[in-house]
Amino acid sequence: MSAISASEKVDGFTRKSVRKAQKQRKSQGSSQYRTQSAPVELSPLPQLKDAPSTEQQELFTQKLQQCCMLFDFFDSVMDLKSKEIKRATLNELVDYVSTNRGVLVESTYPEITNMICTNIFRTLPPSENPDFDPEEDEPTLEASWPHIQLVYEFLLRFLENPDFQPSIAKRYIDQKFVLQLLELFDSEDPRERDFLKTILHRIYGKFLGLRAFIRKQINNIFLKFIYETDHFNGVAELLEILGSIINGFALPLKAEHKQFLMKVLIPLHTAKGLALFHAQLAYCVVQFLEKDPTLTEPVIRGLLKFWPKTCSQKEVMYLGEIEEILDVIEPTQFIKIQEPLFKQISRCVANPHFQVAERALYFWNNEYILSLIEENIDRVLPIMFGSLYRISKEHWNPTIVALVYNVLKTLMEMNCTLFDELTSSYKADRQREKKKEQERDELWKKLDELRLSDSALVQNNSHGLQNNNNNNNNNSNSSNNDDTEDKSADSAAALPTDDKEPDVLVNIFV
Amino acid sequence: MDAYKLMKELRVNYEQEVFYLPKETGLVLIESSTRDESRISAKCRDVQVEDLWSLTSFFGYSTQTFVLAVNLLDRFLALMRIQPKHLSCVSLSCLHMAAKVTEEECDVTSSDELIRIGQARFTASDLCRMEKIVSEKLDFKSKPITALTFLQLYHQIALSHSMDRKETLSLEKLEAQLKACLCRISFSKAKPSVLALSLLRLQIIAVQSEDMLEIASHIQRHLKIADGELRLWSERVAQCLSDYASPECSKPNHRKLQWIVSRRTAQNLHASRSVPELPTIPEGGWGESESEDSCEDVMSSGEESLSSSLGSDAEGPYFPLHYRQQRDRGHLLA
Numbered sequence: 035m036s037a038i039s040a041s042e043k044v045d046g047f048t049r050k051s052v053r054k055a056q057k058q059r060k061s062q063g064s065s066q067y068r069t070q071s072a073p074v075e076l077s078p079l080p081q082l083k084d085a086p087s088t089e090q091q092e093l094f095t096q097k098l099q100q101c102c103m104l105f106d107f108f109d110s111v112m113d114l115k116s117k118e119i120k121r122a123t124l125n126e127l128v129d130y131v132s133t134n135r136g137v138l139v140e141s142t143y144p145e146i147t148n149m150i151c152t153n154i155f156r157t158l159p160p161s162e163n164p165d166f167d168p169e170e171d172e173p174t175l176e177a178s179w180p181h182i183q184l185v186y187e188f189l190l191r192f193l194e195n196p197d198f199q200p201s202i203a204k205r206y207i208d209q210k211f212v213l214q215l216l217e218l219f220d221s222e223d224p225r226e227r228d229f230l231k232t233i234l235h236r237i238y239g240k241f242l243g244l245r246a247f248i249r250k251q252i253n254n255i256f257l258k259f260i261y262e263t264d265h266f267n268g269v270a271e272l273l274e275i276l277g278s279i280i281n282g283f284a285l286p287l288k289a290e291h292k293q294f295l296m297k298v299l300i301p302l303h304t305a306k307g308l309a310l311f312h313a314q315l316a317y318c319v320v321q322f323l324e325k326d327p328t329l330t331e332p333v334i335r336g337l338l339k340f341w342p343k344t345c346s347q348k349e350v351m352y353l354g355e356i357e358e359i360l361d362v363i364e365p366t367q368f369i370k371i372q373e374p375l376f377k378q379i380s381r382c383v384a385n386p387h388f389q390v391a392e393r394a395l396y397f398w399n400n401e402y403i404l405s406l407i408e409e410n411i412d413r414v415l416p417i418m419f420g421s422l423y424r425i426s427k428e429h430w431n432p433t434i435v436a437l438v439y440n441v442l443k444t445l446m447e448m449n450c451t452l453f454d455e456l457t458s459s460y461k462a463d464r465q466r467e468k469k470k471e472q473e474r475d476e477l478w479k480k481l482d483e484l485r486l487s488d489s490a491l492v493q494n495n496s497h498g499l500q501n502n503n504n505n506n507n508n509n510s511n512s513s514n515n516d517d518t519e520d521k522s523a524d525s526a527a528a529l530p531t532d533d534k535e536p537d538v539l540v541n542i543f544v
Numbered sequence: 545m546d547a548y549k550l551m552k553e554l555r556v557n558y559e560q561e562v563f564y565l566p567k568e569t570g571l572v573l574i575e576s577s578t579r580d581e582s583r584i585s586a587k588c589r590d591v592q593v594e595d596l597w598s599l600t601s602f603f604g605y606s607t608q609t610f611v612l613a614v615n616l617l618d619r620f621l622a623l624m625r626i627q628p629k630h631l632s633c634v635s636l637s638c639l640h641m642a643a644k645v646t647e648e649e650c651d652v653t654s655s656d657e658l659i660r661i662g663q664a665r666f667t668a669s670d671l672c673r674m675e676k677i678v679s680e681k682l683d684f685k686s687k688p689i690t691a692l693t694f695l696q697l698y699h700q701i702a703l704s705h706s707m708d709r710k711e712t713l714s715l716e717k718l719e720a721q722l723k724a725c726l727c728r729i730s731f732s733k734a735k736p737s738v739l740a741l742s743l744l745r746l747q748i749i750a751v752q753s754e755d756m757l758e759i760a761s762h763i764q765r766h767l768k769i770a771d772g773e774l775r776l777w778s779e780r781v782a783q784c785l786s787d788y789a790s791p792e793c794s795k796p797n798h799r800k801l802q803w804i805v806s807r808r809t810a811q812n813l814h815a816s817r818s819v820p821e822l823p824t825i826p827e828g829g830w831g832e833s834e835s836e837d838s839c840e841d842v843m844s845s846g847e848e849s850l851s852s853s854l855g856s857d858a859e860g861p862y863f864p865l866h867y868r869q870q871r872d873r874g875h876l877l878a
Contacts, residue, residue: 232822239825274822282826313815350812392809399803426602432660433806439661440801443598451789454720457601 076100076116079123082130091139094130097123098145101185102152107177117181124184131191138197146192147206153185155214158221166222174222186229193236200240207237209247216251219268231271235278249294252276256298264306273314280321287326295322295329300336308348316355323362330367334359338378346387353382353393360403368406376414380421383438388431395437398444411449418445419456550701551766557689557697558767561736564615564688570622571733584628586729589621592635593727599636599662603653605643607719611692611726613642618732620678630674633666637674645687663802691722694740698763702744705759713751718743724788725781734777738769742778746785 079100085093101124105117130137162174176182192198215237219230238248252272259266283291299318308315323330337356342348356375360368382394397403407414422445426438446453577583593614600610616638626634636658643652653661655668678684699715721743725731731739741764748756764774805813 235822235825242828278822278824279827281824284827350809354812388806389809389812392805393812396803396805396809396813427604433804436661436663436804439598439602440803442602443595443801446598446601447594450724453601458716458720 075113076103076119078119082126090137091142094127094137094142095145097127098142098149101127101149104153105178105181107180121180121184124181124188128184128188128191131188131195135197138192138195138199140202143202143206146188147203147211150185150189150192151211151214154182154189154218158218161222173224176221176223176226179223179225183225183229186226186233190229190233190236193233193240198240204241204243207241207244209244212237212244212248213251216248216255219255219271220266222267227268227271230268231274235275238275238279249279249290253294253298256302260298260301260305269302269305269307270311270314273311273318277314277317277321280318280325283325285325287322291322292326292329295319296332296336300333300340303337303352304340308351312351312355316358319355320358320362323359327364327367330359330363331370334371334375338374341378346385346390349382349385349387349390350393353390353397357397357400357403360397360406361400363406365406365409369410372406372410372413373417376417380418383418383441384421384425384429386430388434391425391429391431391434392437395434395441398441404444407445408448411445412452415445415449415452416456419453420460423457423460547701547704550697550704554694554697554701554763554767557693558737561689561694564619564690565735566615566618566622566732568622568733571618571729574621575729582627584621584626584631588628588631589617589729590727592631593617595632595662596635596639597723597727599639599658602661603643604651605639605647607723608692609639609642609646610723611690612646612688613639614726614732615688615690616642616678616682616684618729619682623681632662632664633670633674634678636662636664637671637678640671641675641679641684689736691726691734691736691740691743692719694737695719695722695743698740698744698760701763702748702756702759705755713747713753713756718747721747721781721785721788725784728784730780731784735773737767738773738777739781741769741774742781745774745778746782 079093079097082090082093082097101120103116103120105113105120107117163171166173212234215230215234219227221227221230234248238245252275255266255272256269259269280291299315299322302315319333323333334356337352342352356379379394379397383391385391385394398407418441422438422442426435426442429435429438574584574589575586577585596613596617597610599605600607600613613635617635620634620638640652640655640658655671658664659666659668659671695718696715699713699718702713722740725739725743734742741760745757745760748760
C-alpha cells in the first residue's frame with residue numbers, strides 16, 4: 035500500500051500497473067478439487083508393454099479407469115505419489131495409443147471417452163483478472179496442467195489413430211461432448227486453448243454429422259460475444275479453425291456461409307478486444323473474398339460502416355485489413371467500391387494520429403494498389419487531392435509530410451494534367467474561402483463600429499424629453515438672471531448624471 | 545499598362561534575353577552524351593527537373609520560381625561539367641536560390657526541410673556552398689529574363705487588345721504548359737521569346753480566335769522573329785503538349801522513393817501475417833449429409849433444430865456402400 039503516493043491517491047486514475055502490484059494474485063486457477071476428505075491412493079499397475087497380448091485389453095481398461103481419479107493441484111504436497119502414478123500412467127497411455135495398431139477395439143471407446151470427459155470437462159474458475167491485457171499480463175494457468183495436458187494429448191492421438199472409427203466414436207463424441215468442448219475454449223490457459231483448437235479441428239474433419247452443429251454453436255458463441263458479454267477467450271482459436279473450414283468451402287458458396295460472413299464475421303470487427311484476434315479474423319475475411327469475389331462490395335461497405343471513430347489502434351488494424359483485401363481484389367470489384375473507400379482513406383491520411391496517417395499513406399508503396407489507382411486515376415485523385423494537399427502544409431508530424439510528398443509525387447506522375455487542374459482549382463477554392471473570411475471579418479468590424487456610435491445615441495434618447503425641458507429651462511434661465519437661483523437649483527437636480535452630450539440632443543430635438 | 549508601353553518593354557526584353565540563354569554547345573553536349581557514370585545525360589537532367597516541379601508544387605512555390613530554377617540549372621550545366629552524383633545538389637540549390645529571390649521570405653522553405661523532403665544525401669552546408677558556386681559562375685545578380693517573362697507580357701498585350709476575350713486565354717494554363725516543356729532539355733535551346741510565342745499561338749489556335757491570331761502575328765513582326773524558327777518550335781511544342789495532355793499515365797518508376805515510417809508502424813507492417821497452421825478441411829460435395837435442410841434454417845430462424853441434425857451421416861447403415869466409399873475419399877484427414 036505504501037507504493038501509492040499521496041498524490042496518486044487523490045488522482046482518480048491510478049496507473050493500472052500500480053494497482054496490480056498490490057493485488058495478491060494467484061497465477062493459477064482450477065476447478066478441480068477432490069471432494070472426498072479421505073486420501074485415496076493409487077496402486078501402480080504393471081506396464082502395458084510388459085503385459086501379454088491377451089491381457090493388454092483388460093489392463094488398458096483398468097488404467098483408463100484409474101485415470102478417472104482427480105487430484106487437487108492447489109495443494110502441491112498432497113498425494114504426490116498418486117499424482118505421479120497417474121501422470122506416468124497417462125504418459126504410458128499416450129504412447130500406447132500412438133504406437134500400436136489394433137488397440138482401439140469397440141469396447142475401449144466408451145472407457146476412453148469416459149476418462150477424457152471426467153478429466154477435462156469442468157466448470158472453469160471465474161476470472162481472476164477481468165481487465166486482462168494480453169501484452170502486459172501473465173495469463174492465469176490451469177493448475178492441474180501436468181495431468182490435463184496428457185489427457186489432451188491422449189485425446190488427440192486417439193482421434194488421429196489410423197484405426198479410429200468415427201462411426202463407432204460418434205455414439206460417444208456427440209453433440210453434448212462438442213458443446214462441453216466448446217465451453218472450454220473460454221479457458222484462460224493458452225496451452226489448453228491450443229490443444230482444444232487442434233482437437234476440434236480434427237473432430238470437425240472426421241465427424242461429418244457434427245459439422246453443422248459445430249458451425250451453429252460457434253455462431254452462437256460469436257453472436258453472444260459480440261452482442262451480450264464482450265468476453266470470450268477463445269475467439270482467435272475458433273477463428274483459426276474457421277479459416278481452415280472457409281478455405282475448404284465448395285463453390286458456389288452456400289447462402290448459409292455468406293450469411294455467416296455478413297452477420298457474424300463483419301460485426302465481430304466491432305469487439306473491443308479486436309487486437310487479440312484480428313489477424314485470424316482478417317484471414318477469414320480474405321479467404322471468403324478469394325472464394326467469391328462478388329462478396330467484395332458488401333464486405334468493404336460493412337467495414338466502412340463499422341469504421342472506428344474513436345479508437346486509433348483499431349483504425350490501424352482496419353487499414354491493415356483493407357490493404358490485405360486490396361491485395362487480392364479484382365479490378366472490376368475495385369471500381370465498385372473505390373469512391374466510398376477512398377473517401378475514408380482521405381480522412382485517414384489527414385488523421386492527426388500519426389500511426390493512422392502513416393498506415394494509410396503507406397498504401398501507395400504497394401505496387402498492385404498503385405496499378406489499380408492508376409487505371410482509375412480520374413476518380414481517385416479528386417477524392418484524395420484535397421486532404422493530401424492540406425496536410426502537406428498543416429500536419430504536425432514531419433515523417434507524415436515526407437510521405438505525403440511521396441504520394442503526391444506518385445499521383446502527379448500518373449496524370450500531370452489532372453493534377454495541375456486539381457491544384458489550380460484547389461488554389462482557387464482557397465482564395466475564395468480567404469476572401470469570404472476577410473469579408474466576414476470586415477462585416478464584424480463594421481458592426482462593431484456601428485454599435486459604438488449607436489450606444490451613445492440610445493442612452494441619450496431615454497432621457498431625451500427631460501433633458502430637453504431642462505435645457506430649455508437653462509436657456510431661458512440664462513437669459514433671465516433674476517430667476518436663475520431658484521430655477522437652476524431645480525434644473526440642476528433634474529439633470530441626468532450621465533448626460534454627456536447635451537449639444538447633440540439640442541441639435542436633434544430643438 | 546497601355547499597349548505602347550508593353551510593346552516597348554517587349555522589345556527591351558527581347559534584346560536582353562540572349563544574355564540569359566544557356567550555352568548551346570553545352571546543352572548539345574549533354575544531349576548527346578550516353579548514360580555513364582562520368583557525365584550527366586539529357587535523361588538525368590529531365591528527371592531532375594521533374595523532381596523540381598514536384599517540389600515546387602509541394603511547397604506551393606510560384607511558376608516564376610520554377611522557371612527561374614530551371615534557367616539557372618541549365619545555364620550552369622551548360623557551363624560546367626559536373627558528375628551525376630552532384631546533380632541533385634546543383635538542382636536543389638538552384639531551386640533554393642530561385643525561391644529566395646521570388647517568394648516572400650516567410651514562404652521559403654528552409655534548406656533542411658528541402659533536403660529532407662527531396663530525399664537528398666547531402667547536408668545543408670553542402671547546399672549553401674553549392675549556391676555560392678552557382679551564383680558566382682552565373683554572375684547571378686538580377687532576375688533573368690525567361691520564357692515566363694515573355695509569356696506574361698504576351699498575355700497582357702493580348703488582353704489589352706481584346707477586352708471581351710478575357711476568359712478564354714488562360715495564363716495559368718500557359719504556365720502549366722510551359723512547365724511541361726521545360727521538363728525536356730531540348731526546349732532550353734529555344735529562345736524564350738520564341739518558345740513563349742509558340743505556346744501562345746497554340747492556345748490561340750485551340751480557342752479559335754481570329755483577332756488574337758492577328759495580335760500574335762503583330763508581336764512576331766514587332767520582334768522580327770523568323771517564320772521558320774517559329775514554325776520549328778511550334779511543331780516541337782505541339783508534340784510535347786500532346787504527350788502531356790494524353791490520358792495515358794506514365795509509370796512512376798524511374799526513381800525509387802524512400803518510404804520512411806515510424807518504428808511502430810514498421811513493426812506493425814512486418815508482423816507476420818498469420819500463416820495458417822491448420823490444414824484445410826474441404827467441404828463435402830454431393831451427398832454430404834450434414835442435414836443440409838437444417839443448415840439453411842439455422843441462420844434465418846435462429847431456432848434450435850438439433851433434432852434434425854442428430855446422428856445422420858453417410859457412415860451409417862442407411863447409405864449404400866459405394867456412396868460411402870466415394871465420400872471417404874476426400875474427407876477424412878490422415
